[in-house]
Amino acid sequence: MIAISLKNLDVSYGTTKVVEGANFDVAEGESFALVGESGSGKSTILKAIAGLAPDWTGEISVLGERRGHGVDHAFATRCQMVFQDPYGSLHPRKSVDQVLSEPLKIHGLGNRDQRVEEMLAAVGLDRRFRYRYPHQLSGGQRQRVAIARALMLEPKVMLLDEPTSALDVSVQAEILNLLKKLRREQGLTYLMVTHNLPVVSFMCDRMAVMNKGRIVEIAPASALHDGSFSDPYTQSLYAASGGNPDRKD
Template sequence: MGLLDVINLDVIFGEAPQQVHAVKGVSFSVREGESYGIVGESGSGKSTVLRAICGLAPVSGGAIELGGREVVSPRGRDFYKTVQMVFQDPYASLHPRHTIDRVLAEPLAIQGFDNREERIERALSDVGLGPGFRFRFPHQLSGGQRQRVAVARALILEPKVLLLDEPTSALDASIQAEVLNLLDRLRAERGLTYVMVSHDLAVVAHMCDRLLVMQHGRAVEELTRDALRARTATTDYTRQLLAASEGYKPAEPK
């Protein structure tokens, strides 16, 4: 049993005959302090798994457990104090008419946190943004800065688990590296647990201890980082995914 356990998860959208069975019997377990990756082609169901965990997609079958306890719907305040999500598009996930101060203050107000001024300043500092960013609007920030704000918003409630849905795919390559290094540092400093969805195997090889490969809503196989780097996949689909990753070169173990 891990900190986060997904057990035979099914996600179904709509009603017959137009039903879409997006996730089919997926199971995995994430240990405390681990960074766990989910990879697959577009439409494989990987992002839907994250959305089901955080309550944005229906759990049609199976169960999700956090700390050994089944997560119920709708998600309560305690769940969101423990689990937060960072979305793919840093612009779409921030309200365009809210200042960064308001973006960060709202979750603190909802959860009843005190010392809000200090928490906002510390959250911005932790992601490498100074106090000068506090009263700017999202359109006044670069893509990388917006994603840093999204990370600050997720971390301001001091969660244990971050769900990362393609957190760098909308960013330029140089900015991607900055955000990934930031996430790496924060996990080390805070003992965070990550579940990261990505189509980029180089990102997963850098960030994740283990990964799950998905295809057509199903789990195909689970690999360790070393197995990914050595390309020792056991299924044809994973081998094809590795071969199709243009420019992907496994990093040498340190």
């Protein structure tokens, strides 16, 4: 089954069109990356899917159901988003427990105590963090909380907006391992925005490269091994990232 399908998606902010004619399908269980520079519209696509950029035309379907423009409770249980900056995406005056219980309350789900406890364990946070506030946590721990919050409603599709770009390399490795493990265990589908090509190589199966609001190329992640891209923009992006230093030819 197709988890995410975009057909002729245009997204605008006011009178400026930031995404034009985006088309792609992400299969269920696949990990798909959106790559490009800032301002290329990659995060905007995620926002349009999540309902945060309501000014779009075209067609967005998630798990076979078309998405409307408004707030959609049922949609939230299927698809959730993790944001770039764990310092900005958690409410500073809500404890980890409150942050994780909130989606359950909104959707009227019971057994909250146990669910919160299980989720903390799943993202590798000790029980003692449950009643702490974001300022008492490190960047990596905060991003774990943000991932836990997204997973509380047991969605099948996760939208990841540069989940590790604000973190140190060693912490980035921990979070990437966690995301990979969760995907394997829960059969999740990932749509991930990043500008870090080696992260794509580690995490993703396929990638779409964006430039100035358009998708210029869709390539398998294995193209990163030898730089076999057809579009000149992708090639320059690959070269700027240092190419593949492990391969000498």
